[in-house]
Amino acid sequence: xxxxxxxxxxxxxxxxxxxxxxxxxxxxxxxxxxxxxxxxxxxxxxxxxxxxxxxxxxxxxxxxxxxxxxxxxxxxxxxxxxxxxxxxxxxxxxxxxxxxxxxxxxxxxxxxxxxxxxxxxxxxxxxxxxxxxxxxxxxxxxxxxxx
Numbered sequence: 001x002x003x004x005x006x007x008x009x010x011x012x013x014x015x016x017x018x019x020x021x022x023x024x025x026x027x028x029x030x031x032x033x034x035x036x037x038x039x040x041x042x043x044x045x046x047x048x049x050x051x052x053x054x055x056x057x058x059x060x061x062x063x064x065x066x067x068x069x070x071x072x073x074x075x076x077x078x079x080x081x082x083x084x085x086x087x088x089x090x091x092x093x094x095x096x097x098x099x100x101x102x103x104x105x106x107x108x109x110x111x112x113x114x115x116x117x118x119x120x121x122x123x124x125x126x127x128x129x130x131x132x133x134x135x136x137x138x139x140x141x142x143x144x145x146x147x
Contacts, residue, residue: 014069015085019046022066023108026073034111035074039066043102058100063126063134064091071110071122075140087143089119094136104128110138118142 014021027036041058048056065088072086100106107127114121118141125135 014073016069020065021069022062023069023073027107029073029077031074031077032112032115033074034109035070035077036110037066037070037073037108039100039106039108041100041102041104041106045102048102056102058104058106060096060134063096063100063106064088064094064138066106067108067110067124067126067134068138068140070108071112071120071124071138071140074110074112075115075120075122084143086120086140088138089141090139092137092139094134094138096134098128098131098133100126100128100133106133113137 014023016022022039023037024040025038027038029035043056045058047059047062068088072088075086105128108124109127110122110124112120113123120140122138122140123136124138126133
């Protein structure tokens, strides 16, 4: 298990910056095994400006991205530093089951199911409270080196 300070350093290592970083906090992480993270959905999110103006909801594609970033942290935490960052390669068996609105906190879980060559199969889920809003399998690939 990685400590919170190390987790914050790992979070800083994501190549994503505002507004594309979809993780606000890492709850816990076991390198190469699993990661749990939180995304707080704020009314001031830039993606809410034109998305369903009368009933703002976090776009599902961004929930998938948040899950990919969470899974990527679990996968990446087991890399040697010079190996680059994971990228989303494929989405499998994915179900979108609910919504996240301003004021919601999305709890994301990612578990590495299998690592093969430069890829990882990751089981992910996103919950708002006890309600599952998305779940499925993501395939992540070791991406290019950071510049």
